Amino acid sequence: MEDFTYENLGICYWNGSIGPFNVGLVGTGSMLKVMLDIIYNETFREFLPEMRLAAISNADPAKKLPEDCETCPVYRDYAEMLAAHPEINLVIEITGEREISAGLRRTLPDSVALLDHRDIIFLCGLHDMAVVKGNYMASLDHQRTLIQSIIDEIREDIFLLDKSGNIQDLNRTVWQRAGVTRKELLGQPCWKAARLRDGSCFCNQLDPVCPFHKTLLSGKKEESMVTRVNGSGLLQYYRLYAYPIFDMRGNMSHIMVMHRDITERTRREKYQQQQDKFAIIGEISTYLAHEIRNPLYAVGGFANALLRSPKLDTQEREKVQIIVDETKRLDKLLTNMLNFVRPSHGPEGTVDIVAVCRDVAELMDVGYGRQGYNIEVRAGEHLPSVLGDADSLKQCLVNILKNSIEAMPEGGDITLDAAMDGGEVVLSIIDRGKGMNETELDRAFNPFYSTKDEGNGLGLPLIKKIVEEAGGSVTLASKPGKGTTVTLRLQPALDVDLAAKAAEADF
Numbered sequence: 001m002e003d004f005t006y007e008n009l010g011i012c013y014w015n016g017s018i019g020p021f022n023v024g025l026v027g028t029g030s031m032l033k034v035m036l037d038i039i040y041n042e043t044f045r046e047f048l049p050e051m052r053l054a055a056i057s058n059a060d061p062a063k064k065l066p067e068d069c070e071t072c073p074v075y076r077d078y079a080e081m082l083a084a085h086p087e088i089n090l091v092i093e094i095t096g097e098r099e100i101s102a103g104l105r106r107t108l109p110d111s112v113a114l115l116d117h118r119d120i121i122f123l124c125g126l127h128d129m130a131v132v133k134g135n136y137m138a139s140l141d142h143q144r145t146l147i148q149s150i151i152d153e154i155r156e157d158i159f160l161l162d163k164s165g166n167i168q169d170l171n172r173t174v175w176q177r178a179g180v181t182r183k184e185l186l187g188q189p190c191w192k193a194a195r196l197r198d199g200s201c202f203c204n205q206l207d208p209v210c211p212f213h214k215t216l217l218s219g220k221k222e223e224s225m226v227t228r229v230n231g232s233g234l235l236q237y238y239r240l241y242a243y244p245i246f247d248m249r250g251n252m253s254h255i256m257v258m259h260r261d262i263t264e265r266t267r268r269e270k271y272q273q274q275q276d277k278f279a280i281i282g283e284i285s286t287y288l289a290h291e292i293r294n295p296l297y298a299v300g301g302f303a304n305a306l307l308r309s310p311k312l313d314t315q316e317r318e319k320v321q322i323i324v325d326e327t328k329r330l331d332k333l334l335t336n337m338l339n340f341v342r343p344s345h346g347p348e349g350t351v352d353i354v355a356v357c358r359d360v361a362e363l364m365d366v367g368y369g370r371q372g373y374n375i376e377v378r379a380g381e382h383l384p385s386v387l388g389d390a391d392s393l394k395q396c397l398v399n400i401l402k403n404s405i406e407a408m409p410e411g412g413d414i415t416l417d418a419a420m421d422g423g424e425v426v427l428s429i430i431d432r433g434k435g436m437n438e439t440e441l442d443r444a445f446n447p448f449y450s451t452k453d454e455g456n457g458l459g460l461p462l463i464k465k466i467v468e469e470a471g472g473s474v475t476l477a478s479k480p481g482k483g484t485t486v487t488l489r490l491q492p493a494l495d496v497d498l499a500a501k502a503a504e505a506d507f
Helices: 032-040 042-046 079-084 098-109 117-153 172-178 213-219 262-289 293-307 314-341 354-371 390-404 439-443 461-471 494-505
Strands: 021-024 051-059 091-094 113-114 157-161 167-170 222-229 234-246 253-261 375-380 412-421 423-431 473-479 483-490
Touching: 021 032, 021 079, 032 051, 042 117, 051 079, 051 423, 079 098, 091 098, 091 117, 113 117, 113 314, 157 172, 213 234, 213 262, 222 439, 234 262, 234 375, 234 439, 262 293, 293 314, 354 375, 354 390, 354 412, 354 423, 390 412, 390 423, 390 461, 390 483, 439 473, 461 473, 461 483
Parallel strands: 021 051, 021 091, 091 113, 375 412
Antiparallel strands: 157 167, 157 253, 222 234, 234 253, 412 423, 423 483, 473 483
């Protein structure tokens, strides 16, 4: 059996030009209700010519006629009916009596068609099929509406694709985010509809990493995780799923693809992973402090003593100098590790963040101003002080600015922009450097990850630690070739004592 298409339907003789049929019913047996339904039910108008009930004959006097034909003329026999209604051009015999059927065939003129009780058996079967189909369609419409409502409420992006990757259906989340109607996206490649949360494009082609391709080959559920950078340069994580859809013969006909935004979940997981790393680093640092630092001091002390010896020649002195420098570097790395894992006691006071920004900008300008770097501070009016330690925040800004300068080897502008937003003081450090790719953004806050040859990978993680311990947060936005923005969200310092006095005055 072929799949259903309207082209597979047979072409009936009736094309809408025949009719109407004026029907004379002969008999009122069990088929009467079926015939009345066929005549009066609008469901059959699409498939049958118009029929009008003109009269009834040979009715069973013991049975009451249905309401649909209570006003219809009723005659004792079909001869009376045909004499009284010459407009009748279709007689339907439902008595089941062969004598009546044979009599009708002998007496009816060629202009009047006849359907006897044997023909009506097939018509009744078709009627029942149509009724069953109508019930199934009503149930199917109800289920379709229910499923569509459920799918439309799902926050994930859902696409039903053919095997070429073109959209056959999609949920409301997708077309609303795309800013067009559902109808406009049907038949289009899926990448034309897929969007990030901010409305920017998810991809500009059928992405090779999409599990759609794997499902197309394997015929099984596939999934993958991808990262995307939105229009603001912020990194997002997505889990992509592909599910095969099979037809009644077991052949894969469609593939359902779902995009799930797991950015927040990934952030929580990474935070927990960092906490676990901090715990391990803390144990290692304690071990290093006890087991390595003492012999390291001894090595450094002896190396310095040798360096002061007049008996060393130039070549030997250079080698000893290397030992001294390397012991200092190891000691510095050990100090950084200890500082990184050492627990703090939260914010120690209030800081005028605008003054700190200007101090840091002035300090950096002394060393880099003549090298083509311009550091500008922009601050909104009446910004409150923030919670934290002035020296720690100053060191954070120095480290961030050094990163920006290293990202712009030929010089350029760096902006420190401070403003209030949502009850927090937001400080954004913006450069126009080489930027970061998705992998670098993903790992930027991982301890000991660094893209610099001589970096120890503790700069950004330490900044994040200092700011978060003061009740704030750090985010990183970057695109290759377009620069980087480091955003510190800091908690404003509240005038608690003044608020307490005001509350007491109210009483």
